Amino acid sequence: MQPVNIGIIGLGNVGSGALTILTENASQIAAKLGFPLHVAAVCSRHVASAKLPAGLEGALKTADWREVVNHPDIHIVAELIGGTGVAREIIEASAACGKSVVTANKELMALHGAELWDQAIAARINIAMEASVAGGIPIHTVLREGISGDRITTLYGILNGTCNFILTEIEQRGADFGHVLAEAQAAGYAEADPSADVDGFDARSKLAILSALAFGERIVPSDIYTEGIRRISPIDFEYAHMLDHTIRLVCAARQTPKGLLLSVRPSLLPRSTILASVRGAYNAAWVRGKYGADTFYYGRGAGPLPTGVAVVSDLMRVAREIRSGSPERVSPFAHARLGEYKPLPxxxxxxxxxxxxxxxxxxxxxxxxxxxxxxxxxxxxxxxxxxxxxxxxxxxxxxxxxxxxxxxxxxxxxxxxxxxxxxxxxxxxxxxxx
Ligand SMILES: NC(=O)c1ccc[n+]([C@@H]2O[C@H](COP(=O)([O-])OP(=O)(O)OC[C@H]3O[C@@H](n4cnc5c(N)ncnc54)[C@H](OP(=O)(O)O)[C@@H]3O)[C@@H](O)[C@H]2O)c1
Structure with a gap:
């Protein structure tokens, strides 16, 4: 069978994880699809010094993403560079060439995903973004397809692994926030500038995306009330435990009689609840539907291979659509069009x-x-x-x-x-x- 050809732009954590899976697991992927996925091009600005897995000897290696997007043999472009500037150009240029895109980019999709999906509909291409939230948990697939027949009333998430790691360490060791953060930075779990994580901004982009999928409204990060975890100290866990609770950075989206109420903030959770048992760098999402009641999803939120699985699974889905000539793509937001969101205070x-x-x-x-x-x-x-x-x-x-x-x-x-x-x-x- 003829392969579907892939171009990978961005060879960092996620790009390298996806390439490892695409090469090492190529025969399984072909067996599942009935045809191979072939990496025809890889791109990063320093591609010459990039460490690439074996099996890519024949692939185009370029520092210019336009060569990938304009390559006549490439069917799907994977945007794995991050940021909202060039990444957006890549997706728009791919749509203009009639090429579907797989992306891991939460920041871009939280800010401009709805507009990009409008462009994708017009260009009759697909945009797939499973890796953008909770990398190793297929929560998009669940909301988009698995439980799309339900009417979701509530979604709670633990969506930032760095915060959950820090809170769990404070809880287990009684160490203070600054100390645990410094250790996490030294071990590479937290960025040198930790603000995006510990002040809640990363989690809020992820909640913007998940709540758009769950509730069908155009939600941007600035619509979401956000507080970080800097003020949480060991004594808070001592008191929380006396109350039989723990503390987590909770991303919450709740349908209320007045509308959808959204927040990212440290909150007390009863220790008997399943969300309270999420420890370390793990992520989780808990969803309540009107008909299907409660479901819970748990796994790694980041990392090259868990996120790589999400990217590769998206590539497989989009490749299947291309191969079967399916003109009707399932919206990445689970709704054909997103309605307007009126933020609630x-x-x-x-x-x-x-x-x-x-x-x-x-x-x-x-x-x-x-x-x-x-x-x-x-x-x-x-x-x-x-x-x-x-x-x-x-x-x-x-x-x-x-x-x-x-x-x-x-x-x-x-x-x-x-x-x-x-x-x-x-x-x-x-x-x-x-
Ligand atoms: N890390 C995770 O676990 C994780 C999980 C879920 C989602 N994500 C998302 O995945 C995306 C990528 O994250 P990452 O952690 O893999 O980032 P990263 O390690 O910094 O990798 C980014 C890659 O993009 C390349 N790049 C940057 N600008 C480029 C340009 N203009 N043209 C071509 N290549 C360019 C960089 O290489 P050069 O410098 O050589 O160009 C690098 O290879 C982000 O949107 C992130 O939010 C990451």
Whole structure:
């Protein structure tokens, strides 16, 4: 059988992982498809010094991506360079040449995916992006096809492996955030500039993509309320454990009577829930449908080979479509067209909250804080205080019964001038609906 020809642009973590699989696993792939996938070209700016697996001797090697896109024999282009500039040019140029694209690019697809899909429809090509979120978990396939007959009401994800690794290390070893981050950077798990991970921006791009698939709306990252994990300390895990909870960076998309509420923020999860058991650099997604109820997906969120599997599986799917001449592609967003999203303010969030204070100890503190909460009609649930040696920096916790984020923010505003506070209180939602 004639092969379907692939051009790979970007030979870094993901590109090299995909190439390893395409070469090492070529016979399995051909057996599954009924025809081979052939890597006809590879591209990176430093291609001359790139380490390539055996079996690519005959492939075109170029530093110019246009040579790949314009190559007359190439049927599918894999954009694996990242970023939103050249990557977008590659996808648009491929569409203009009538070539389908496989991409791992969450940033680009979260920002411009809907426009690119419009262009793809016009050009009658496909865009496949399984690797863009939770690399090793086929969550796009699940939302696009596996459970597309359901009406999704809630999606929760742990979508940033670096944050989950850091939080788990704080939890297990009692080490503080800065220490664990420095170790993760030294070991190569975290970037030198960790902001995209620890401030929640990477996770929010991924939630923008998954919630577009799940709910069919045009969601961009800036629509999503986002808080990172920098303020989480070992004492928070001690208190969370006393409450039989843990803390994770939770990506949440919930259908409410007012619309879709989206957030990425550290949250308390009951330890009995399956999401709470996700540890280390693993990712997970938990989806609730109106008809099919709860389903859960777990695996590696990144890494050359897990992400490479997603890229290669997308290449196989698109190759099948090309070979069978299928003119009707399944939208990468699971909906033929995405509707407009009207962002809901996080002030509408309704849940119980964990409030952690650090104070200079003196009589009357609890009474002052309770008065601020009571003024916003917030009911106290529990007050927790572990013995601490330093009365000038005493951490303790108040949990409150379900209320709105607006009420919590108003209460925190009332507390702002209280001179016994060593730092502003930390307020985390306690997820009770899992
Ligand atoms: N790493 C993961 O585990 C992971 C997981 C899921 C998704 N992703 C996504 O996958 C994409 C790639 O990530 P990565 O980790 O593989 O990145 P990476 O290791 O930095 O690799 C990027 C590759 O692109 C090449 N490149 C950059 N600009 C280029 C250009 N203008 N023309 C040709 N080649 C160019 C680079 O090589 P030269 O410098 O030689 O050009 C390099 O080979 C990103 O969108 C990322 O978000 C990554």
């Amino acid at each position: 996080i002030a509408l969030n309704h849940s119980a909250y964990y409030l952690r204070f650090r104070v200079k100890d003196r009589p009357g503190i609890i009474a002052s804080l309770a008065a601020a909460l009571s003024a916003e009609k917030i009911s106290l649930d529990a007050v927790l205080q572990l013995p601490q040696p330093n009365a000038d920096d005493l951490p303790f916790v108040i949990t409150v019964a379900p209320t709105t984020e607006q009420s919590i923010q108003d209460a925190l505003q009332r507390m702002a001038g209280m001179d016994f506070l060593v730092e502003p209180p930390l307020a985390l939602p306690m997820e009770g609906s899992l």
